[in-house]
Each structure stands twice: as structure tokens, then as C-alpha cells.
Amino acid sequence: MSTEYELEHESEQEIGQESEMEQLRKALEVSLPLVQRLFPLDVMFALADRDKFIYYLQGKELIAKIELGSPVPPSGGIRAALESGEEVSTTIPREIYGIPFKSSSTPIRDRNGVVTGVFTIGISLSNQVTLSDAANALAVTSDEISSTSVEIAGTASDLANTVGDLKELGQKVVEDLQQTDEILDFIRKVADNSNLLGLNAAIEAAHAAEHGRGFGIVAQEIRKMSVSSASSAKDIAGILQMIKQKINQMDAVLTDCLAQSERQAAATEEITASMQQLAASAVEIESIARLI
Secondary structure (H helix, E strand, O other), X not given: OHHHHHHHHHHHHHHHHHHHHHHXXXXXXXXXXXHHHHOOOOEEEEEEXXXXXXXXXXXXXXXXXXXXXXXXXXXXXXXXXXXXXXXXEEEXXXXXXXXXXXXXXXXXXXXXXXXXXXXEEEEEOHHHHHHHHHXXXXXXXXXXXXXXXXXXXXXXXXXXXXXHHHHHHHHHHHHHHHHHHHHHHHHHHHHHHHHHHHHHHHHHHHHOHHHXXXXXXXXXXXXXXXXXXXXHHHHHHHHHHHHHHHHHHHHHHHHHHHHHHHXXXXXXXXXXXHHHHHHHHHHHHHHHHOOO
């Protein structure tokens, strides 16, 4: 009698377990399609007892090809949840089913706390992978732009220094040209004195008549030389004045270039800072993508 009672008791207990799982299956069969439609990501659901799958709802693209009545795999998250009685989460790579997804399996217990089955949800990670890839590409691009901006900023700074050196050189040339004014003034004075000397020599040669003819020729050449020197000095002064004007124009252009170089260096520094912030945002996006 004792053995018969125990068998009957165990049979009633098994029937109760099956009844609870059956009730859960029916409830999930009604509610999960609605939950799936409301879920923002592609999801699939599965319910298994200790041996086999008794319910499966595939996703739009997330399809694990589970057949009702097929046995629970001897390894994996579902089997681990059955044996450990703890929730198990695993990430299934793209290579298995064509779409990467995260699987979370929660053990189901009866009234006595005995694990009688497992409820599993699979969440597609396609959006996460796309977002992660985009974040990585954004980070790489930001680093490249940041490096380029740093290089441009350095070039702009070098250009500003070079322009500054050219500006100083131009100012020095102007100072040197001012010294040539003194030389030209000396040449003009020599020319004037030579002309006066030649004029006096010509007058004296005229007074000497026949005896001063040779001296008169020399005096005439001196006057010609003085006139030529004065004309050359005038031409040189004009050329130097033109050079001064060009240098002043060049100085104005260099001043503008210097200002532009400084603005460019400042702008590239701002771009570098923005790219660094963008790279940091890409890291945050990557972190958010991994929270799914």
C-alpha cells in the first residue's frame, strides 16, 4: 500500500507540474505576440520544460528554428539555467543564426521551488552592432580629423613664425634702404661740387686762351661726369623709393597673413577640441550600445 500511495502521489505531482506549465504556455501564447509587437527591438521567445520545448515564438528576422517537442540542447544557456536554477544570459554571435542576439533564460519553479522549466527571451543585437560599428567608425574618423587638425595647427603656427620673420626682415631692409639715402645724398653733393669745379675750370681755361685748351677739355669731361652722376643718383633714388613702396606693400600683406595664420591656428585648435569631444561621444555611444 505504501508503494502504491507513493506512486499515486508522484503521479499527481507530475500532473500538477504539467498543468502549471500548460497554463503558463497558454498564457504566454496569448500575451507574448502583443508584447513582441510593443517591443522596440526584434525579439523571440521560447518556453521549455526540463526536457523539450513546448512553446516558441520567432521574431521578424530573429529565427532560431526551434521546433515544438524538440529536446533542450545538452549545453547552452537554457540547459545551464535548468541545472543551476539561476538566470543565465549569453550572447550568440552572428555566425550561429545569421543575426547576433542576446539570450536570457530564467528558470521556472513550481510551488515547492523545484525548477520545472525555463523561459527564454532572445533580443536581436543587429541595431547594437550597427550602432557599435558606427561609433567605432566615428571614433576612428574623429581621431584622424583630430590628428590632421593638430598637424594643420602646427603648420599654421610655423607659418605664423615664418611670416613674422619675413616681416622683421622687410623692416630691416627698409632701415638699410634709409642708409642708402645718405649715400645718394653724398653722391649728389659730389656731383654738384664736381659740376661747380668743372665750371670754374672752364672759366679759367677760357682766360688762359690757347694755353688752357687742354685744361678746358678736362673741365668739360668733369662737368659731364658730374651731370651723369647726378642723373644716375636720381634714377637710383627713384628705384629705391619704388623698392620701399613694394616692401611696405609686402609688409601690409605679411601683416594680414600673420593675422590669418593666427586665426587659422586658433580655429584648428577649436576643431581639435571638438573632434576630441566627438571621439568621447563615440565612446559613450559604444557604451550605450553595449547596455542592450
